[in-house]
Amino acid sequence: MEKIEYTGTVYLLDHKYPEPLLNHSIKKLGDLGIKKEDITITDSPESPQIGNIVVEFFPYHLEIARVRTIRNDSFISGSITTVELKTDAAGNYID
Helix, strand or coil: CCCCCCCCCEEEECCCCCHHHHHHHHHHHHHCCCCHHHEEEECCCCCCCCCCEEEEEECCEEEEEEEEEEECCEEEEEEEEEEECCECCCCCECC
């Protein structure tokens, strides 16, 4: 798995999924070279900068994007990669 180059804050967008999914998502970001102390968990990034990484997580995958443009209080991001999250038959994350 390739490492993601980044500087500054990495925003992990939390849509109130269960804690095991949140923790596994943070682990997977670590596998991609993102330091835990650089991750900010939020429902909406405050003052994102062009070049920041934004990660949206779902039960079966992570969508990783980089902020390209900022207009007013909104940002537009371009996808970098999608990371699959694998589970066993019981629904426990295994990767």
